[in-house]
Amino acid sequence: MLGRLTTVFACALTVAGLLAPTPAIAQSTDTVDVRLLAFNDFRGNLTPPDGSSGVIEQVDGSPVPAGGAAYVAAYVSQLRSQATNSLLYSVGDSWGPSALESSLFHGEPVVELLNSMGVNASGIGNLELDGGFSELQRLQRGGCHPVDGCMFDTTYDGAAFPMLAANLTLANGSPATLPFNVDFVEGIPVGVIGVLPRDAGQFIAADRATGLTFGDELTAIDRTADLLDFFGVKAITVLLHKGDESGPGGPDTCNLTTSAARTIAEKASPKVDVIFTAAGNRQYNCTVADPMGSPRAFMQGASNGRGVSVVDINIDRDTRDVLRDRTSSFNQIVTRDITPDPTVSALVDRATEKASAITSRQVGQITADIVRDESRTGESPLGNLVADSHLAATRSAGADVALTNAGGLRGDLNVVPTSPIPGSVTFGEIFAVQPFANQLQVLTMTGAQLDSVLEQQFRPPTDGPGAREILAPSANLRYRISNSAPLGAKVSGLTIDGIPVDPAATYRVAVNRYLADGGDNFAAFTTGTDRTDVGKDVDALVDYVSANSPIEPPPTDRIACGDCY
Known part of the structure; x- marks a missing residue:
């Protein structure tokens, strides 16, 4: 299957002109600016989360209420409007069992939310697999739930974005999902790789992980980055569904107290330019050195829709690679003092109303x-x-x-x-x-x-x-x-x-x-x-x-x- 995917992708890139030889020339001043946005561990929180999961530390360390789908969408729109080019990613665990307005409808309202926000690609977290692999495929491709039918709407059309996991394979060794996605920005390819934690199977009920194998994260990143590089994709982002914990601090501090994700960020192929992480509740904004000593962004936004991570990159048109010394990054807190997105507000109201009849x-x-x-x-x-x-x-x-x-x-x-x-x-x-x-x-x-x-x-x-x-x-x-x-x-x-x-x-x-x-x-x-x-x-x-x-x-x-x- 991987060979078939590789062949198909190679054909597509050949048509796009990406496999044409790239001359070895000096760095060009002709560049393309791209804003990369990512959110992680949304967990189906369409409505603003309560308690400690609904507040976040500001720059001065003081807490502020944050989160809510309509506010996330409003901030994403604002952040995208500030850039000529932008790509939006989810780093996984987009839906989950805790938020009733999502889970009662098998995550379908969240997929509709991500479609409306224009998500370009999503990594897969363990919560995406909580219903089993066949349910993940249904959420990707569309169709009513095999037992409950279509509860949220009369039909369900599926995700308009690919769900990625480069280290998720089937029992026969073939890829279970797409390992990467490529978007073209002003003709320049920008690749993104999704990676699950290798121990994800420990957090999924055994009957729902049957037939799936979770490979080593670093091996999958390096292998897929080499493949993208071979095809001429030089600007590469990783959605790593593995994060570190950090001490108290504002959205752009880098005071990590664990190092599992950071170790991967430091050891991953130098072909990777940006790493967004997930599977945690803390926010951090770090710069790490890759194996060649070049700096790259390594960051995470707060969970439950409380933050959006932003990385602005500059790509050389001739080499198609990211000029790392020009990268800048910040975490945007999703405060609730912004006008909520009206389309998403209507979606949330519809989900809440439908759920209340069951939950009250x-x-x-x-x-x-x-x-x-x-x-x-x-x-x-x-x-x-x-x-x-x-x-x-x-x-x-x-x-x-x-x-x-x-x-x-x-x-x-x-x-x-x-x-x-x-x-x-x-x-x-x-x-x-x-x-x-x-x-x-x-x-x-x-x-x-x-x-x-x-x-x-x-x-x-x-x-x-x-x-x-x-x-x-x-x-x-x-x-x-x-x-x-x-x-x-x-x-x-x-x-x-x-x-x-x-x-x-x-x-x-x-x-x-x-x-x-x-x-x-x-x-x-x-x-x-x-x-x-x-x-x-x-x-x-x-x-x-x-x-x-x-x-x-x-x-x-x-x-x-x-x-x-």
Whole structure:
């Protein structure tokens, strides 16, 4: 398949005159200016996001409300109007499970948004694959959902832009998607490469990643850059769906606290001129040296539609390459004091109205906010509530205990004082907590295997000091942890219903399918046997809240610790 793609592309470039020999001449003063714009991790936030995900640090460090599709579109229009030539990219995770006005309609409103904004190409993130590869293909090509049909509109025409991943392959080794795209600006080709993180499969339910292979990011970038260069494409941008964390600061600071993405940016082929990153919530604007010592832009905008990254490049008409010393960049904060785009505002209103008919149904009541904030042992009131609901829903399948992952909880349950019924909980609020609609499964595990799962909550030093991923336990599961104990010996005193767990005895453990398949590096779950499917996690929480209202925040006292900090 790659050979066929290469041949087709070569023919197209030959017709365009790109494979004609380029004479070795001195740098020309005849140049083309191109503005590259990118946003990342939009995650379906058509409406302005709430809480900490809806604010951003300004240049002076003070927070300001930011985000919202109509404001993103308005800023993109403004930024494009300031340049003679511009290209717009998404770096992936454009839609996602958390924003109901998008996820209830399988991301179709977001595709319509990106089409209306004139996105030239999009990288693929793990959230694009959350519905599986066939669903990604449907969103690209068009057609109604095979189960739910067309819920947002009477038809669905698909994306008007290509979705790219140079390191995503099928089981037979052929490319699963296009690896790159080329746009022509005043006759000059400008290429863009999309790259997924090589560990993306760990963040996608195993059944939805079946038949897909995620290759090394650096290898894919270098290979594809060489291919583009061979075809005469010298101006090359990478959409790397892998980002770094950074300390506090304004939109254009470069105070990175991790280096996974930066290492790739420094080692990637010198043929690459600009690298936009994603898969994080922080913003940064850095310049790194490529392997030849030349500077190149390496940056990321804030997630959830709070920022747009801008890189202005200057291309020599004769060499078709970027004059790196003339590159400038900045992150534009998407504030809400700009006139929103009217077309996108109408789209958002339509999505919100359609969603509200589904989400406004009252399910039950809570007495106080039930949040994801973790205690010193890693528990949270919300995680414990969800674990309790999963156990209640799976008792009929013989479940003894339940565990759930904090990363699967995407919203809090909050009391809204202005609500007609204070403390009321709607279906939409519960869906926002567990938007992945994961299948619940009950596994048979020995006590020793269950202990192995709990030991895997603590990660090796290579993941960072004190790295851990604590699973929320149901109320009848108790144990003690010691941070100072060596790996593999941090858990002790494990009991179920007050009875010590026997390493040789068997127990039925309820988890979501993502964990059952070894998600979040909990490989010990895959040793479980006799899997039984028992409905969806979101339905379990709906039923539990309905049956037990009013719900009080569960205490975080299920895990004991003497040396936690």
